[in-house]
Each structure stands twice: as C-alpha cells, then as structure tokens.
Amino acid sequence: MKAWIEKGGYLNTRGRRWLSRLHVEQVRRILVIRQCAFGDYMAARPFLVELRRFFPGAHIILSTVSKYRYAVPEDLVDEVHVLDTRGGPGEQWRSLRAVGEVDVLFDLADTSRSRLLTLMTTAQVKLGFPYRRVFNHLLFDVGILRSDFHYEAEVLLDFLKIMGHKPRYPLEFAMPRHRRAQADPCIAYFPFASRAEKSLSLSTWCEVIEQAAETFPHYRHVLLEGHKAKESGDFLAEVAARHDNVEIQPRMGLDRLAPWMAKASVLVCGDTGVRNLALATHTPTLGIFFMTVPFRYWPRYEDCHEAVFHRDGQVPGRMDILQGLEELLQRVYPERGVPRELGVS
Numbered sequence: 490m491k492a493w494i495e496k497g498g499y500l501n502t503r504g505r506r507w508l509s510r511l512h513v514e515q516v517r518r519i520l521v522i523r524q525c526a527f528g529d530y531m532a533a534r535p536f537l538v539e540l541r542r543f544f545p546g547a548h549i550i551l552s553t554v555s556k557y558r559y560a561v562p563e564d565l566v567d568e569v570h571v572l573d574t575r576g577g578p579g580e581q582w583r584s585l586r587a588v589g590e591v592d593v594l595f596d597l598a599d600t601s602r603s604r605l606l607t608l609m610t611t612a613q614v615k616l617g618f619p620y621r622r623v624f625n626h627l628l629f630d631v632g633i634l635r636s637d638f639h640y641e642a643e644v645l646l647d648f649l650k651i652m653g654h655k656p657r658y659p660l661e662f663a664m665p666r667h668r669r670a671q672a673d674p675c676i677a678y679f680p681f682a683s684r685a686e687k688s689l690s691l692s693t694w695c696e697v698i699e700q701a702a703e704t705f706p707h708y709r710h711v712l713l714e715g716h717k718a719k720e721s722g723d724f725l726a727e728v729a730a731r732h733d734n735v736e737i738q739p740r741m742g743l744d745r746l747a748p749w750m751a752k753a754s755v756l757v758c759g760d761t762g763v764r765n766l767a768l769a770t771h772t773p774t775l776g777i778f779f780m781t782v783p784f785r786y787w788p789r790y791e792d793c794h795e796a797v798f799h800r801d802g803q804v805p806g807r808m809d810i811l812q813g814l815e816e817l818l819q820r821v822y823p824e825r826g827v828p829r830e831l832g833v834s
Contacts (some may be wrong), residue, residue, distance in 0.1 A: 494651050499625040499632030507614040507630065508652065516544050518591040522552045524598040526683070527650065527762030529641075530560045533597060534824045535660040536645040537565040543654045550588060554602060560743055560762070565663060572602055585609045595648060596629070598814045604628060616648050624635070638784045642768075658790050661749070662769040664768055665751040669793075669821065673753045675709045676701065677738075677767075678757035681720045687780050689804065691724045696759075696807050698725065702732045704811060705818070707825075708754065713763065714740045755817060760786055763764065772819050775813050779804045793821050 492508040494500055500508075519540065523533050530751040533550045540549060552570040555563055563569055588610055596607045596617035607615055607628050618633040619625060625632035633647045673785075678698055682688040689697075694712075694745035702710045712722045712729075714737065722737035729735045741749060743766075750756065750763075751770040758764050758774075767774045773793035776783060783796040797813040798806045818825070 490653060491497075492651060493653050494631075494826055498647075498651070499622070499629065500651075501626075501630050504630030506583065506614075511652065512548055513544050516592045516741055518549050518589075519544060519547045519593045520550045520552060520567070520588055520591040520595070520612070522594070522596045522598050522603045524552070524554045524600055525558055526557055527560045528765035530557075530562055531662070531765035532640075532642040532764065533645060534562050534565060534662040534664070534769060535642050535656070536648070537562055538661045538663050539646060539649055539654060539656045541565065541650055543652065547592075548590070552588065552603075552606060556648050572606060574602065574642060597645060599624075599635075600620055607673045618644070618648075626710075636785070637782045641785050642788070643790075659771065660788075660790070662771075664766075664769045665748040667751045667753075667770050667772040671752070673709070673752045674707055674825075675711055676705065677711050677713055677750070677751045677753045677756045679713045679715070679756065679761055679763040681715045681717075682759050682761050688761075689777065693807060695725060695728050698735060699728045699732065700807065700811060701757075701814060702728075702735050704815070706734060709734050709736060711736045711738050711753075713738050713746075715763075716740050718756070754822065757814060767818075773817060775810070775817055776808060777805055788791070793817075 490508055490511040492500060492505050549566045550568045550570050551566040552572060554574050556574060561569060570588050573580045585606055592613050594607060594610055594612040594615045596603050599619045604624065614630045616631040617629045618635040622634065631651060636644055642660055680688060680691065680694040682684045698710055708761040712725050714720055714722045725737055729737055747766060747770060750767050750772050753772055755773040755775060756764060756767040759777045764774055764776060768788060776787060778794045778796055779802060779809045783798050787796045788794050795813055795817045798807060798808050799805060
C-alpha cells in the first residue's frame with residue numbers, strides 16, 4: 490500500500506515500511522487513545538466509524554481515563570480500557586499493561602498519560618499528532634500536524650487518509666440525525682461552558698433570548714440546563730414568565746438529549762460539548778466565539794453551521810448574535826419566511 494503523504498506530516502522508516510506492507514485483513518487489534526471530555530468524544534466518532542469501515546475485522550480498543558467517562562463512544566468499539574488515575578502505583582502500572590500487544594496504536598489525546606501508554610504499549614506501528622513535534626521522533630512512526638484551522642473531526646480522519654481511505658461526507662457520527670423538513674420550530678440555547686470566561690454573561694444571555702423570542706415569535710426558545718449545579722436555568726425565570734414561547738428545559742441524559750437535539754431547528758451556544766453534540770447530529774448551529782479559535786469547531790462541509798466572532802477578538806454583542814441567527818434561519822429554512830426586522834433597542 491502506498492503512503493499517501495508528502496510534506497504534511499511525519500513518517501519514519503518503520504512507518505513507511507509498515508504502510509507499504511499493509512493488508513487490512515491482517516490487522517487484528519487496534520488501540521485508540523482518547524482521554525477527553527464530552528465534546529472531544531463527539532469529534533472522535535467519525536474517526537471510529539471510518540476506522541471500522543477500513544479495518545472491518547479488527548478488535549478496536551478505546552482507552553480513556555477514569556475522569557472522562559461521560560459520552561464515551563462504547564457503541565463504536567469492541568472494548569473500553571480505563572487507565573487508572575486514582576489508585577496507587579501498582580494499580581496504575583497494571584492498568585498501563587492491561588491493553589497488551591496491538592497491531593496499530595493511535596494516540597488522539599497527546600497528554601502525559603497517553604504518551605506514557607503509547608510508550609508502554611507494544612505495537613507494529615504508532616500514530617499520533619502531538620503538539621510538540623519532538624514526540625514524533627520519540628514515540629511515533631506516523632505523525633499528523635494538528636491544525637487550528639480545520640474542524641477537528643476532519644483532522645482525525647487524516648490518519649486514515651494516509652492509508653488511502655476515502656471518508657464519507659458529510660461525516661457520519663452514528664447519532665440521531667437532523668432532518669430539516671421534520672425539524673420542530675425550536676431554537677435551543679446552552680449558555681454555559683467549561684470555564685466561565687468562555688461564555689457570555691448570564692445577563693447578556695437573558696437579553697439575547699428575550700429579544701429572540703420577540704423577533705422570532707413562531708419559534709419556541711428553549712434554554713438547556715447542564716448537569717452541574719451552576720448550570721441552572723433559574724437566571725432566565727423572569728424572561729420565561731414574560732414570554733409564552735420561552736422555556737427552561739431541565740437536564741437530560743445523553744440518551745434523551747441526542748434525539749431531542751436532532752429535532753431542534755438550531756442551537757445557539759459557545760464552545761461547549763453540547764455544541765459538539767449538535768454538530769454530531771447535523772443540527773444547525775450558531776457558535777459564539779471570542780476566546781477559542783472558531784475554525785477548529787466549525788464544520789464547513791454543511792451549510793447549516795455559522796460562527797459569530799470579531800476579527801479583533803472582541804466579545805460579540807447581542808445584535809451580532811441576533812443578526813447571525815436571522816441569517817442562519819433564512820438560509821436553512823427559507824420556506825418559513827423572513828422574521829420581522831430586527832430592532833436595535
């Protein structure tokens with residue numbers, strides 16, 4: 490098999506030799522290391538789907554850590570390996586060695602623990618995309634450049650493109666799928682983030698949702714609560730009391746949230762795991778960015794995702810968000826007509 494790579498990554502002699510001799514039916518065990526939170530697991534789902542397509546007979550092991558168990562894509566792998574991070578040195582050592590020998594190793598995490606697991610695991614070939622290129626020479630046979638300017642789910646697929654694989658587009662996440670013709674007239678909002686400074690203030694969210702409820706009166710405007718105590722929708726209670734089309738949705742588990750999201754017309758939020766879930770269900774999204782580089786979380790292979798941000802990094806204002814929402818709704822659902830003109834109050 491040809492190694493489909495020129496200058497876009499790292500490839501050592503062993504990696505090139507392995508690729509030249511690769512027969513997919515001979516690959517029996519594959520380890521994928523992905524130690525991350527909710528949104529990153531969503532972004533990894535297309536890689537796991539395509540990995541199964543490329544190596545249909547392989548036993549796929551996904552390695553995570555005990556801290557990150559929510560939304561682990563167990564449905565797409567044969568085995569989940571949990572690296573012990575809470576036990577003593579003996580327990581942690583045994584968990585490092587529990588995987589055993591594999592044919593192929595993909596490190597999709599680039600953490601100190603993932604690098605240690607990569608070092609300790611015997612494999613015919615090791616692939617990764619470290620932030621520091623020195624680890625290419627120390628750990629990997631094939632290295633991919635991690636880009637800030639392309640949707641991460643697509644960057645992960647570069648590992649398989651090196652082998653000549655043709656991923657399907659739009660990407661397949663194996664999740665409930667949004668159908669525009671069947672979408673409920675519902676605009677969802679998730680105003681929280683892993684760090685408070687990555688989200689707008691709650692007072693700004695109140696202003697945005699209240700004016701959106703007035704501007705788009707034929708839509709339900711639903712604020713989604715998160716699973717943390719501080720991710721309550723109580724701050725929106727007065728707005729909800731004033732508008733019949735504003736609701737606060739109590740926290741839902743992933744089994745309920747995914748199909749619910751797939752039926753919504755659009756999700757408005759910042760850089761959060763919930764937005765990654767919407768991307769995975771192909772639900773239209775309006776992303777609000779001012780700290781995170783937007784391009785890494787903004788798929789461009791569909792016309793239903795838009796990003797609101799300023800070139801100078803300023804926090805987008807209420808009218809920026811409402812204007813972006815109006816344009817997105819008109820583009821995705823032109824048959825629903827044009828809402829009344831946005832006010833400037």
